Amino acid sequence: MKQLLNFIKSDRIAQIIVWSIWTFMMLMIFATILVYAKNMPIFEDWLAVAPLTGNEPNLFQWLWEQNAEHRNPFTRLLLLILLKITHGDFRVGMYFDTVLMGIVSGLIILGMRHLRSGKTKIVDGLIPLTLLHLDHWENFLFSWQISFILPMALIFIMLLLMIIKPDFDTPLSAGFAGVTLILLPLCGGAGLIFFIFFAGWLSYCSFKNWHQAKKNGQSQRSNMFLLCCIIVSLALLAVYFIGYERPGGYPLSPSWKITLKTAAQLIAMSVGTPVLNRWKLFFLVIFGLMLASVGLTIWTIWRYQDKERHRALGLLLFLSNLILVALIIAKSRAGSIPTYGLPNRYVLLLAPIPLSIFFVWELYTRSQARAMVQTGMLLLVLWLMPLNIESGGYWGTAYLKRFYSVEPEIIAGTPALVIAERHKSILIHWWDDKKLASNIKMLHDAQMTIYARMPDQAF
Numbered sequence: 001m002k003q004l005l006n007f008i009k010s011d012r013i014a015q016i017i018v019w020s021i022w023t024f025m026m027l028m029i030f031a032t033i034l035v036y037a038k039n040m041p042i043f044e045d046w047l048a049v050a051p052l053t054g055n056e057p058n059l060f061q062w063l064w065e066q067n068a069e070h071r072n073p074f075t076r077l078l079l080l081i082l083l084k085i086t087h088g089d090f091r092v093g094m095y096f097d098t099v100l101m102g103i104v105s106g107l108i109i110l111g112m113r114h115l116r117s118g119k120t121k122i123v124d125g126l127i128p129l130t131l132l133h134l135d136h137w138e139n140f141l142f143s144w145q146i147s148f149i150l151p152m153a154l155i156f157i158m159l160l161l162m163i164i165k166p167d168f169d170t171p172l173s174a175g176f177a178g179v180t181l182i183l184l185p186l187c188g189g190a191g192l193i194f195f196i197f198f199a200g201w202l203s204y205c206s207f208k209n210w211h212q213a214k215k216n217g218q219s220q221r222s223n224m225f226l227l228c229c230i231i232v233s234l235a236l237l238a239v240y241f242i243g244y245e246r247p248g249g250y251p252l253s254p255s256w257k258i259t260l261k262t263a264a265q266l267i268a269m270s271v272g273t274p275v276l277n278r279w280k281l282f283f284l285v286i287f288g289l290m291l292a293s294v295g296l297t298i299w300t301i302w303r304y305q306d307k308e309r310h311r312a313l314g315l316l317l318f319l320s321n322l323i324l325v326a327l328i329i330a331k332s333r334a335g336s337i338p339t340y341g342l343p344n345r346y347v348l349l350l351a352p353i354p355l356s357i358f359f360v361w362e363l364y365t366r367s368q369a370r371a372m373v374q375t376g377m378l379l380l381v382l383w384l385m386p387l388n389i390e391s392g393g394y395w396g397t398a399y400l401k402r403f404y405s406v407e408p409e410i411i412a413g414t415p416a417l418v419i420a421e422r423h424k425s426i427l428i429h430w431w432d433d434k435k436l437a438s439n440i441k442m443l444h445d446a447q448m449t450i451y452a453r454m455p456d457q458a459f
Helices: 002-009 012-036 043-052 059-064 073-085 092-115 122-131 134-140 143-164 171-186 189-216 221-240 256-271 273-303 306-340 346-350 352-364 367-411 416-427 433-445
Strands: none
Touching: 012 092, 012 122, 012 134, 012 367, 043 059, 043 073, 043 143, 043 433, 059 073, 073 092, 073 143, 073 171, 092 122, 092 134, 092 143, 092 352, 122 352, 122 367, 134 143, 134 346, 134 367, 143 171, 143 189, 143 306, 143 346, 143 352, 171 189, 171 221, 189 221, 189 306, 256 273, 256 306, 256 346, 256 352, 256 367, 273 306, 273 352, 273 367, 306 346, 306 352, 352 367, 367 416, 416 433
């Protein structure tokens, strides 16, 4: 009996529960991919077809060209490499994104354990339930969404480092931060909306560390590397906007009232799109916790000195930046919401909100208040899990409908141009019929994807 009580008091049960949640969420995503995913490009996936099949005359131009407001040469190159390795299997990005987000989720769980000096709590189950729930299906079941998943993975790890190594003064933390800062402008808009914050914060850390190292006679190598990366990243930011054109098809918000409403909806849906049915209630809860978290960080800055003040300042600025992120997305997308709605893929962009709140309450509150808020957050995401599965299932079902509408035409030997005319709206609606038919032929000739099954006379 005594041994049982000791076991219960230890954190082993918490570890088992948290890692069981992580395993379950990962297996659920993998099962989803196995059931739903087909080797068929959709939407922006088609942009990779020409370089994949050796029909892109200028690879550098393709890497740098603008898609909507995004220039994402790094994620394009990474996806192209993955497709080359797998001979054009467009499911590879789905598996890569899932594994990457699973690793990030696991690292944050371990980071929380490190923060508590080797103790895991059941409330840490919030982490995989936030990052791996199936309302993220639009990201996990769409290979091109590596352009969302990769920069967000880097941002989540940077947030974790801000908690554990807020000064970024070690070779590992400075090295990762510097490389991340260079990569963010190369990952499109998802990286760009967080870039300004991290560039400013790391510049401040570099300045602070420079004076501290000079005062103590310490080596400046890590700081010099970080400073060089900051300069390079700012140069890349400037280059990003050379020749930049505002994308069509996404009208800006018609008024600040609509912008603020959309921003509030985005903050509410940081835990999943099902909350949009009652977005006002969820906005009040989440935004209220954000304001309380801001108050806690301000109190800490006023009360403490040195490292704790520095970490609290970083969290305060990051929380403020998340509100700015919601406003930026709202301003650029509110005008198109009547046509497209708020896409599921944006949930991941706002997922740092519940995690930031979780971190602040872990660091700066007493045990009773901390347990109440973190347990409440855990119960909320548990309650939302079946709703998030259902919401994500709509996207998965729509994906399968695309496949099953095209597959019979392929088997029947329907000409490629006819397939393009009939199905352009569900494959890549902004291309003309001839361009889509030409790319279908590229895949057929290279014996890649479902289009390899088409007979030669279909071209």
